[in-house]
Amino acid sequence: MLLSVIAIIVGLAVLVWSADLFVDGAAGVARSLGMSTLLVGMIVVGFGTSAPEMSVAALASMQGNPGIALGNAYGSNIANIALILGVTAVVSPVVIRSQVLKKELPILLAVTMLAFLHLQDGQITGVEATIELIILVLVFTWMTLQSRKKTAQVDTLEVGVEEEFEKITPLKAWGFLVVGLVLLVVSSRTLVWGSVNIAQSFGISDLVIGLTIIAIGTSLPELAASIAAARKGEHDLAVGNVIGSNLFNTLAVVGIAGAINPINVPVEAISRDWVVMFALTVLLFVIGYPKKANGEKSINRVGGVLLLSVYIAYTIYLIAGVLQ
Numbered sequence: 001m002l003l004s005v006i007a008i009i010v011g012l013a014v015l016v017w018s019a020d021l022f023v024d025g026a027a028g029v030a031r032s033l034g035m036s037t038l039l040v041g042m043i044v045v046g047f048g049t050s051a052p053e054m055s056v057a058a059l060a061s062m063q064g065n066p067g068i069a070l071g072n073a074y075g076s077n078i079a080n081i082a083l084i085l086g087v088t089a090v091v092s093p094v095v096i097r098s099q100v101l102k103k104e105l106p107i108l109l110a111v112t113m114l115a116f117l118h119l120q121d122g123q124i125t126g127v128e129a130t131i132e133l134i135i136l137v138l139v140f141t142w143m144t145l146q147s148r149k150k151t152a153q154v155d156t157l158e159v160g161v162e163e164e165f166e167k168i169t170p171l172k173a174w175g176f177l178v179v180g181l182v183l184l185v186v187s188s189r190t191l192v193w194g195s196v197n198i199a200q201s202f203g204i205s206d207l208v209i210g211l212t213i214i215a216i217g218t219s220l221p222e223l224a225a226s227i228a229a230a231r232k233g234e235h236d237l238a239v240g241n242v243i244g245s246n247l248f249n250t251l252a253v254v255g256i257a258g259a260i261n262p263i264n265v266p267v268e269a270i271s272r273d274w275v276v277m278f279a280l281t282v283l284l285f286v287i288g289y290p291k292k293a294n295g296e297k298s299i300n301r302v303g304g305v306l307l308l309s310v311y312i313a314y315t316i317y318l319i320a321g322v323l324q
Contacts, residue, residue, distance in 0.1 A: 007194030022180025028173025075215030089304025129258025
C-alpha cells in the first residue's frame with residue numbers, strides 16, 4: 001500500500017514537470033521545422049501522449065484481449081474532450097485562433113463516423129483495422145502538406161507567442177521533447193499502477209478500474225500537456241493535442257489492436273460509449289469552432305464547466321451500471 005501511495009505522488013510530480021518540459025520542446029520544434037504550433041500539437045504531442053493507449057492496445061491484443069484496447073481508446077477520447085479540455089478551459093480559457101481548425105474538427109467528426117461504420121456489425125476485422133491505419137497516415141500527411149503551404153500566412157498572434165521559444169536551439173528543443181515524452185509516459189504508467197493497486201486493495205472490480213482509473217490514467221499525459229500549454233499561452237497546442245490524440249486513439253490504437261487480433265465489439269461500445277464520444281465531438285465542434293471574421297473563438301470557463309459536467313455524469317452512469 002505504501003509503495004502504491006509513493007508511486008502516485010512521485011508519478012504525479014514527474015508528470016507535471018515533464019509536461020512543462022515537453023511543451024517547451026514541442027514549441028521549439030515547431031519553430032525549427034517551420035510548422036504551426038497547432039500541427040505540432042496534433043502530430044508530435046498527440047502521438048506522444050497517446051503512447052500509453054497504444055502500448056496498452058498492442059499488449060492487450062497480443063494477449064488475446066483486444067476489446068480492452070477498444071474501451072481504452074474510446075474512454076480516453078471521452079476523457080480528452082470532456083475532462084481534459086474542460087479542466088484546461090477552467091484553469092485558463094482556451095483561445096482558438098488558427099483557421100486550420102476549420103478543417104481539423106470536421107476530420108475528427110468524419111473519423112468518429114467511420115468508427116461507427118466499423119462497429120455496427122459487431123466486429124472490427126483485420127481489414128477494417130488496416131484501413132484505419134492507412135487513413136491515419138493519409139490524414140497526417142495531408143495536414144503536414146497543408147501546414148507547409150500556409151507557413152507564410154501564420155497568424156500574427158500565434159507568431160507573437162512562438163517568439164518566446166526562438167532562443168531554444170533545435171537540438172535543445174528535440175532534447176526537451178524526447179526527455180519530456182519519455183518521462184510523461186513513464187510517470188503516467190507509474191501513476192496508473194499505484195492507482196490500480198490501491199483500488200484493488202479496496203475491492204473495486206477490474207471493470208470499474210478499467211472504465212475509470214485506466215481511461216483517466218492513460219489520458220494524464222494529455223491533461224498535463226494541455227494545461228501546461230494553455231498556461232504558457234500555447235492555446236493551439238492545447239487544442240491540437242486533444243484533436244490529434246483523439247485521431248490517434250480512434251485510428252491508431254484501435255487499428256493496431258484490430259490488426260493483431262479482430263475485435264469483438266460489445267453492444268455497450270456502440271449504444272453507450274460511441275454515442276457519448278460522438279456527442280462530445282459535436283459539442284466540441286459547436287463550442288470551439290471559430291465564428292468570428294478573424295477566426296478566433298474561445299472555450300471559456302462556462303464551456304469548461306459544461307464539458308466537466310458531462311464527464312462527471314458519464315462516469316457516475318458507468319459506476320451506477322456496474323453496481324447494479
